[in-house]
Amino acid sequence: MRLTCPLCGPRDRREFYYYGAADYLDRPAADAAPEAWDAYLHLRDNIAGPVRDLWYHDQGCGSWLVVDRDTVSHEMLSVRAVAEDRA
Amino acid sequence: MRIEGKGLIDRSQTLGFRFDGVEHVGFEGDTLASALLASGQRLIGRSFKYHRPRGLVFAGSEEPNGLVTVRRDGAGVPNVRATMQELHQGLEADSQNRWPSLRFDAMQVNDLFAPFLGAGFYYKTFMWPRAFWEGLYEPLIRRAAGLGRLPQEPEVAPYEKVWAHCDLLVIGAGPAGIMAALTAARAGADVILADEDARPGGRLLAETHEVGGQPGPAWVAAAMAELRDLGVRVMPRTTVTGAYDDGTFGALERVALHLARPGDLPREAFWRIVARRAVLAAGAQERLIAFPGNDRPGVMAAGAVRAYLNRWGVAAGSRVAVFTNNDDGHRTARDLHAAGIEVTALIDARADARLDAPFQVLRGAKVLGTEGRLALKSVTVETDHGTRRVPADCLAVSGGWNPAVHLACHHGARPWWREEIAAFVPPHPGKPGTVPGLIPCGAAAGVFSTAGCLADGQRAGLEALAALDRAGEPAPLPEAEDAPVRVTPLWEVRGEGRAFLDMANDVTTKDVRLAATEGFTSVEHMKRYTTQGMALDQGRGSNVAALAVLAEATGQSVPATGTTTYRPPFTPVSIAAMGAGGRGKGFAPERLTTSHRAALDRLAPMIEAGLWYRPSHFPRTGEPTWKEACDREVATVRSRVGICDVSTLGKIDVQGPDAAAFLDFVYTNTMSTLSPGRVRYGLMLREDGMVMDDGTCARLGEGHFLITTTTAAAGQVMRHLDFVAQALRPDLDLRAISVTEAWAQFAVTGPKARRLLDGILDQPLDEMAFMACRDVQLHGVAARLFRISFSGEEGYEVAVPARYGNALYRDLVARAEAMGGCAYGMEALNVLRIEKGFLTHAELHGRTTAFDLGLQGLMSRKKDFIGRAASERPGLSGPDRQQLVGLKATGRGDAVLAGAHLFPQGAEPVPMNDLGYVTSACWSPTLGLSIGLGFLRDGRTRHGERLQLLDSLRGVDVTVEVTAPVFYDPDGVRMRG
Numbered sequence A: 001m002r003l004t005c006p007l008c009g010p011r012d013r014r015e016f017y018y019y020g021a022a023d024y025l026d027r028p029a030a031d032a033a034p035e036a037w038d039a040y041l042h043l044r045d046n047i048a049g050p051v052r053d054l055w056y057h058d059q060g061c062g063s064w065l066v067v068d069r070d071t072v073s074h075e076m077l078s079v080r081a082v083a084e085d086r087a
Numbered sequence B: 001m002r003i004e005g006k007g008l009i010d011r012s013q014t015l016g017f018r019f020d021g022v023e024h025v026g027f028e029g030d031t032l033a034s035a036l037l038a039s040g041q042r043l044i045g046r047s048f049k050y051h052r053p054r055g056l057v058f059a060g061s062e063e064p065n066g067l068v069t070v071r072r073d074g075a076g077v078p079n080v081r082a083t084m085q086e087l088h089q090g091l092e093a094d095s096q097n098r099w100p101s102l103r104f105d106a107m108q109v110n111d112l113f114a115p116f117l118g119a120g121f122y123y124k125t126f127m128w129p130r131a132f133w134e135g136l137y138e139p140l141i142r143r144a145a146g147l148g149r150l151p152q153e154p155e156v157a158p159y160e161k162v163w164a165h166c167d168l169l170v171i172g173a174g175p176a177g178i179m180a181a182l183t184a185a186r187a188g189a190d191v192i193l194a195d196e197d198a199r200p201g202g203r204l205l206a207e208t209h210e211v212g213g214q215p216g217p218a219w220v221a222a223a224m225a226e227l228r229d230l231g232v233r234v235m236p237r238t239t240v241t242g243a244y245d246d247g248t249f250g251a252l253e254r255v256a257l258h259l260a261r262p263g264d265l266p267r268e269a270f271w272r273i274v275a276r277r278a279v280l281a282a283g284a285q286e287r288l289i290a291f292p293g294n295d296r297p298g299v300m301a302a303g304a305v306r307a308y309l310n311r312w313g314v315a316a317g318s319r320v321a322v323f324t325n326n327d328d329g330h331r332t333a334r335d336l337h338a339a340g341i342e343v344t345a346l347i348d349a350r351a352d353a354r355l356d357a358p359f360q361v362l363r364g365a366k367v368l369g370t371e372g373r374l375a376l377k378s379v380t381v382e383t384d385h386g387t388r389r390v391p392a393d394c395l396a397v398s399g400g401w402n403p404a405v406h407l408a409c410h411h412g413a414r415p416w417w418r419e420e421i422a423a424f425v426p427p428h429p430g431k432p433g434t435v436p437g438l439i440p441c442g443a444a445a446g447v448f449s450t451a452g453c454l455a456d457g458q459r460a461g462l463e464a465l466a467a468l469d470r471a472g473e474p475a476p477l478p479e480a481e482d483a484p485v486r487v488t489p490l491w492e493v494r495g496e497g498r499a500f501l502d503m504a505n506d507v508t509t510k511d512v513r514l515a516a517t518e519g520f521t522s523v524e525h526m527k528r529y530t531t532q533g534m535a536l537d538q539g540r541g542s543n544v545a546a547l548a549v550l551a552e553a554t555g556q557s558v559p560a561t562g563t564t565t566y567r568p569p570f571t572p573v574s575i576a577a578m579g580a581g582g583r584g585k586g587f588a589p590e591r592l593t594t595s596h597r598a599a600l601d602r603l604a605p606m607i608e609a610g611l612w613y614r615p616s617h618f619p620r621t622g623e624p625t626w627k628e629a630c631d632r633e634v635a636t637v638r639s640r641v642g643i644c645d646v647s648t649l650g651k652i653d654v655q656g657p658d659a660a661a662f663l664d665f666v667y668t669n670t671m672s673t674l675s676p677g678r679v680r681y682g683l684m685l686r687e688d689g690m691v692m693d694d695g696t697c698a699r700l701g702e703g704h705f706l707i708t709t710t711t712a713a714a715g716q717v718m719r720h721l722d723f724v725a726q727a728l729r730p731d732l733d734l735r736a737i738s739v740t741e742a743w744a745q746f747a748v749t750g751p752k753a754r755r756l757l758d759g760i761l762d763q764p765l766d767e768m769a770f771m772a773c774r775d776v777q778l779h780g781v782a783a784r785l786f787r788i789s790f791s792g793e794e795g796y797e798v799a800v801p802a803r804y805g806n807a808l809y810r811d812l813v814a815r816a817e818a819m820g821g822c823a824y825g826m827e828a829l830n831v832l833r834i835e836k837g838f839l840t841h842a843e844l845h846g847r848t849t850a851f852d853l854g855l856q857g858l859m860s861r862k863k864d865f866i867g868r869a870a871s872e873r874p875g876l877s878g879p880d881r882q883q884l885v886g887l888k889a890t891g892r893g894d895a896v897l898a899g900a901h902l903f904p905q906g907a908e909p910v911p912m913n914d915l916g917y918v919t920s921a922c923w924s925p926t927l928g929l930s931i932g933l934g935f936l937r938d939g940r941t942r943h944g945e946r947l948q949l950l951d952s953l954r955g956v957d958v959t960v961e962v963t964a965p966v967f968y969d970p971d972g973v974r975m976r977g
């Protein structure tokens, strides 16, 4: 498996740290209801098909990446830097 | 028997080898199989379950019977396929699964019990009593049914792993693969051509065909020369074993297995080849016909008999009969006859078979049985005119050919059935589950003539070029044989006696029918119930026939019955090759500090801390164990001065106008109020409210901080800071980077620490407040000095660029020793911090909150920070929580032990009564008793209580007293000094 880091180019999966669902990007407001925090921290879908998750280019540039891929076909749909998305 | 003038072997190079201790001679270019066959060795092994005598069937990696143990470096390597083992001088091989000898095998009595040993017999027979499973049945079955024996010693031979990238990977160097590689390489593509065989050419080596007016092998040689000139990486002895994601292919190269003196070459190399496009030209696999007695030594695949003849100059028999349902079987008969070998009969099951031949042709005829004890003597043939016996010491059988579709199906797609060639062919490209970018061609795609393969190989090469955006030119193709495929399916001849499908696992047609009768009608169930196709050869020569028998038994068509799932690997891959380099020190990288050499010079035993290696203690004469050294080192730090390398702590440099605001967000406490030149202890939470890590935060300048992490959490904290900066707070302007390796940092701690430092600093220290930091010069080198302490004594940490680490460490230790001080290791460091109640990841283990640790005062109420919302959840604070406490052993000689649990005195030791546990413990030489840190329910209100510390696994049962977690200098007078 390879990921194309927007900064470094196509790299082997071993260079990356896998975090989990991209839901983790959407941090609730500090005073949000406990349910919102519970959902943010604990509730994840277990999807067969297209997923969006977070990877970290640990052995590379240190970018956090949003990766769209398909857990059934193993197709890589897109890789974007979190920082670019948020800028 | 060798045939003069035939074969591609080098008869000037004789090679001596042994089989079952008997000396034989073969030639350069032989396999163990061809050399044994030439020596007249018909019997090569005993079968898996019934211990029936068996001989060679095939000439390639699909061989089910020819499994031998080869002696390598003094150890026996089991289950080596004799067909894949190239002959070399001094090769020693032994047959398997027989006792006491191959000709007389005591276990052949199993064969008499065959009626009771059919499909599912394990499930039916060894059901009860249950107590017999492990003690009796399993050892019994394992001893009786099993092939080679694994060596009992760990594998120490060298293996290698390799990565490669290319535009085009061509799998198989037969006519189709060579033509595909030529087409792509001529257009400038970067091509890898991998072939399982030691010699490229595929079936062209096994046939008498001409290509472009020259012998097949000569055309191959010329093509290989051109490929090498074009820069193609040709990889012989390399089986592509699996098609994985993103154009990655696994391939196993036999690097040194064919060499008499391999030197230090790896035995095998496992390749991961990343290819933008791939061409599957893996050829086809001949299939057999099942008939009673079809496993007798001497019954072989017709294409293999032809290969032994044409490639190795070996006659598989002196009187050969051929049994076929297709035209290809006729080729074997013709080649044998042309080589002067008697063809006793060509038995063609088709009523309309050609009759014109210089030997007897029996058409519309079938083989009903075989005769002979350890080798074939004759076959019984059923013809229109009744049954007759045909003398034969070899029967060459052809049931048609199966394209090698395996790799094309490795992503889950199923092959489809082409009626006109009676074979499964690769799934249509683009269908779900096909391998993206993989182009099947030639015999692997159901194109069986040489001319067809050459043309289809070129077509595949051009297709790959188009996908690679390269222009390719079709070149004129050489003239070659172009016979049509004529086959009438015949899977089984029914009659008296057992007809074998999977010879490696002793599966018969009767087993398959029994499976169907007992309800295992899906091909996947049949496979598992009968073990069809589950041996080393994965049923490559028998699976299609087995599912055809199943189809007949269930009244379905072959395509409706379908195939089982094709999974990697195509051929067995040794774990040693897949895991090459991962043994011993290769398992994980080593991180060494700049003082590593100096610590070894002082005979310090090293212990692992993550990937780091750190000294345990520094032994001196008269200190029989680590304990004496540790006690002395602790006492020395408390009374004089000690030196310790603390460079493994994570160091992260944070800079930018918003660095302070950023740190306020990641720490629970406030860092923006820190003055430049000051250091503050800080606590970080995970977003779920649990403690992630602790450390120090030094403000080096207005927008410049240096924070430390624990050794264990350095990577996690860096990742976390990057996440917060990039994902959660992109509004803040800062950069954070790990500088752990850039700086060597040493603790200088103890009452004489300041005096020692004054000796090396260019300017004397004067006053330096506790928790201050400053830039200093020592020996003319710019350095950083922090007044922080992890020992509880007056302490400093001095940091220099890593290149000065070795020199500074040696200098510091020498100066300390001159003052009565010493170097101290991890054991002493741990005792010093436990005496002070300082935390490590034994306490910050991921389930503790700031409240549990008594650090709730560090949770700012004035700002948001990571983990704040979650840490305010009910249940994460309060008297029900287990809180950090100190523990003292009360009895003389009693020891507090980490991992033991705390119970009320007199209470039954059951989970309901469990109050907590010990995380860290040590003998405190300073206090003269055993102490520990642990977590205790409502612990902060229980100081002074006595509890029972239990660990039934280690027999611990001692009374402890609960105390505050700081045992030594609780007010910090010595540290602040």
Ligand SMILES: [Zn+2]
Pocket (backbone or CB within 6 Å): A005, A006, A007, A008, A009, A057, A060, A061, A062, A063
């Ligand atoms: Zn990167």
